[in-house]
Amino acid sequence: MSDEIDNQLVEDDESAGPKGGERLAEARRALQITVIEIAKELHLDELKVRAMESNDFDVIGAPVFAKGHLRKYAQLVKVNEADVMADYYQLTRSSGLPPTLAPRPRPRPPISLGPWIGAIVVILIAASGYWWFASQPSAPAPRVTGQVTPSSSPLPAETAVEEEGETAPEEPDDAELEELAPISQPVAEPPREVVTDANLMQLSITYVDDCWTEITDATGRRLYFDLGISGRTINLSGESPFSVLFGDADNVTLVVDGEAFQIPAASRRGKTARLTITSP
Numbered sequence: 001m002s003d004e005i006d007n008q009l010v011e012d013d014e015s016a017g018p019k020g021g022e023r024l025a026e027a028r029r030a031l032q033i034t035v036i037e038i039a040k041e042l043h044l045d046e047l048k049v050r051a052m053e054s055n056d057f058d059v060i061g062a063p064v065f066a067k068g069h070l071r072k073y074a075q076l077v078k079v080n081e082a083d084v085m086a087d088y089y090q091l092t093r094s095s096g097l098p099p100t101l102a103p104r105p106r107p108r109p110p111i112s113l114g115p116w117i118g119a120i121v122v123i124l125i126a127a128s129g130y131w132w133f134a135s136q137p138s139a140p141a142p143r144v145t146g147q148v149t150p151s152s153s154p155l156p157a158e159t160a161v162e163e164e165g166e167t168a169p170e171e172p173d174d175a176e177l178e179e180l181a182p183i184s185q186p187v188a189e190p191p192r193e194v195v196t197d198a199n200l201m202q203l204s205i206t207y208v209d210d211c212w213t214e215i216t217d218a219t220g221r222r223l224y225f226d227l228g229i230s231g232r233t234i235n236l237s238g239e240s241p242f243s244v245l246f247g248d249a250d251n252v253t254l255v256v257d258g259e260a261f262q263i264p265a266a267s268r269r270g271k272t273a274r275l276t277i278t279s280p
Contacts, residue, residue: 020070020087025053027077041076042069043248043271055091063092065212068227072210201240201279204255206233212247228252241278249273256280 018026028038039049044060051059052069060066070088074081205213207228215224217238224236230251236242246252246263248271254261259280267275 019055020084020091021053021055021057021073023084023087024070024073024077024079027079028053031077033077038073038076042072044069057088057092064227068210068212200237201242201277202257203236203238203242203277204233205236206253206255207231207251208253209248209251211249211251212245213252214245216243218242241276244273244275244277246273247271 017023028035035046035049035053039046042049048059051057052066052073057063057066060069067085067088070084071081073079074084201217203215205224205228207230209230211228213224213226213228214222215236216222218241219239221238223238223242224234228234228251249263249268250271252263254263254277256277257279261277261280263273263275267273
């Protein structure tokens with residue numbers, strides 16, 4: 001009975017046909033293309049190409065690298081990219097599902113009433129405190145009376161009392177005190193200085209062919225980390241300077257703050273380029 005089951009499994013595997021890298025290898029042999037030629041086009045060594053044809057994708061590195069090389073390989077041997085990527089997801093059973101599949105709904109966590117009860121208690125306490133303060137009778141404001149401070153300087157000669165029986169001048173009333181009070185002038189508010197960020201830089205990248213790209217700004221924020229696709233243009237903004245890595249620097253053109261930028265020869269290592277870009 002076990003022999004029949006094993007034979008049935010073998011027949012099912014054979015009927016399924018080659019998948020992923022095996023599909024690409026079969027197409028390569030049909031076109032009479034050597035592994036060395038494929039390795040040169042993918043910028044990989046021969047061992048990694050053979051590992052990819054054996055569906056050993058861990059040798060390539062991170063999944064993003066494996067998927068990028070699979071797409072490029074499929075273009076070289078004229079194989080449908082969608083079929084190859086479907087094989088990849090089926091073989092690796094990775095967490096990222098093919099774009100044609102809908103993501104599984106995530107279960108909702110149970111609702112906890114504790115935070116709601118705490119918030120209601122806080123609101124009730126705040127409302128009670130406000131009502132208590134509002135219900136207290138307000139104390140009457142103290143009445144301010146005007147008072148004339150005698151001057152230490154001597155009176156003018158014409159106002160001095162010449163005779164003992166002469167009546168002293170009357171004190172000014174409230175209306176006169178108001179006229180004598182200085183008029184307060186409004187203080188003009190000084191203009192506020194507008195601060196602008198001079199380190200903000202704009203970077204535009206146009207891909208003439210596929211190129212792996214990593215870009216981080218001065219704050220350490222990752223602006224781009226993916227395989228740049230041929231014919232695509234991306235625009236990035238961040239704090240200057242940028243730390244940049246290109247897998248194939250010949251496949252990109254750069255514009256920094258509206259000006260064309262050439263990658264220095266000193267920053268290149270073969271097709272790879274690692275450099276720092278600052279505002280011009």
